[in-house]
Amino acid sequence: MRATLIGIRRFSGLSDPAPSLSIRDAAFSWEGGFGIEIADFDLKARERVLLLGPSGGGKSTFLNLVAGITTPSRGRIDVLGTDIARLRGARVDRFRVDSFGIIFQMFNLMPWLSALDNVLVPLRFSRLRRRRAGDARAEASRLLGALGIDAALFNQRAGTLSVGQQQRVAAARALIGGPGIILADEPTSALDRANARAFLDLLLAEQETAQAALLMVSHDETLADAFDRVVRLDDIARVSGGVAA
Amino acid sequence: MSLLRLALLSLWNRRLTAILTILGIALSVTLFLSVEKLRTGARESFANTISGTDLIVGARAGDVQLLLYSVFRIGDATNNITWESYQDIAGRSEVDWIVPISLGDSHRGYRVVGTTAGFFDHYRYRRDTGLRFGAGTTLDDLFDTVIGADVAMALDYQVGDRIVVSHGTGRGGGAGHDDKPFRVTGILDRTGTPVDRAVYVSLEAIEAIHVDWQGGGRVEGLKIPVERVRNMDLTPGTVTAALVGLKSRITTFRFQRFVNEYDEEPLTAILPGVALSNLWSLVGVAERALSAVSLMVVVTALLGLVTTLLASLEERRREMAILRANGASPRTISVLLTAESGLIALAGALLGLVFLYVLLFALQPLLDARFGLYLKVDAPNLRDCTILGIVVLAGMAAGFIPAWRAYRRSLADGMSIRS
Known part of the structure; x- marks a missing residue:
């Protein structure tokens, strides 16, 4: 069913547009000797990919590389057509927020900000997403509503929300302003099974609306x-434990 | 949402520690500024110990020494001025007024000053403040005495009390002039100058109590009763020093030279202001030490600020990671942290200023009445503002250390946040 959806290309006239994310022979190693090598990986536009791996199996390093938080020692990581490994300093931070909506495992929100203000945080740093969001507060409210947050909670401190509600606020924050790629790092692991499923369904529905790719x-x-x-x-990917790659 | 609002909201979230830090800085700033105030106040009070007097004349001596014994009543004169020289100087046309000072006796540890009623008219302190009688009146009768405020308070004297003067200046030492008691006729208001710590009698009285004395002791068997003394010639042979007011300030240096080159005996004339600042430069070491101590207090408070920020960093790792994931560059995070410490320091500095003025308003009358220390309540001067500015800048600089750590840590933490 998803395959047919992916078939509908909306960008330019190309039948097969550039992938949202493309990794070619990238490698990275921590000072301690823990290293990762990624041969090839593609995430197509609007594609939903589930990346499975055990805890501590290099997933975090993988995400850090993708998000440009760590710089690979070799290879290419193209995000929406830009080699993120070549960006330096503040530009990579700007590029990250322009391109990615990020959902963490837990503790996604600043507990002293309201739910709505949490959703608005990326717009503070991304002019691109600010422009796309239009009326920021209206868009944030719409997303929160769509993700099943009661309007009465919009102005409540995020710290007072339940874990499930917090994850949905985090999803709204990841989606606002239409970033090309949603990165989600075990967003359901803090939720019980029913909540996890409900969260995922809401996230997927909004991801589809926003036409973003999802790497979870x-x-x-x-x-x-x-x-x-x-x-x-x-x-x-090949993860090496002892010797620097 | 502006970065400032983000910083403020984050700070508000940690308001208890923030308020304690602000209080710590405020208190140390208050301490520092009040020490500065006291310091300048003390210096000014000191510099204004004597004013309105153009020259102090005494036997040949160093200017600090002459100032010490004539004004501060510390130490003794090596020599006196003969009455003839005194009269000679008093008769000069440049002289507006002259007040003699005769020292050598004491009353229960307080110096007795033989002088004239002119002393109470001409002595000025704190720019142009004259002496005032808190109770009673000036010297009139031969055995009248006027006492300073400290003497009256310490010895609990009232107008009308009878006191006895001792020979010599040792505390309680020396033989007593107990056959010729004095009556307290006036008590001076507090001035915060050595005037408060002296007993004033007329020049003639000094002669009178010594008529039956010779050298350092009473002449054996000679006891001249008060009634007979009153009829004797009580013109003094010498005086210790003299305060001189000139008709015109322009003649000050010429007149000083005249005294210094006086033919009949070696004399010294000093400008009180110059001698006072010479003396202050000797005392200035203590003043600087006081400054240094209060500066250290400020440094300690700033170190406390760094400590608080570093400690709060642990609980803020989450915040940093969220901000980084949402596009905040390390520089933005540094700005947030330095802005925060800057805000804390600014709030501390301003609050410290408020505390200072509250203290000043509350304590100024008390300090003036109890210690004769007059602190002006005025707008913060350039020096105060500089100090406040330094505190704020240092506060911001203090934020750099946590900011740098936060930057390093946000790199290491990356996308995975452990709470």
């Missing part, structure tokens, strides 16, 4: 059916 990292294989593609980290 998880160790939970039961979520696989909601994705276009399931990739095991072991298959695309």
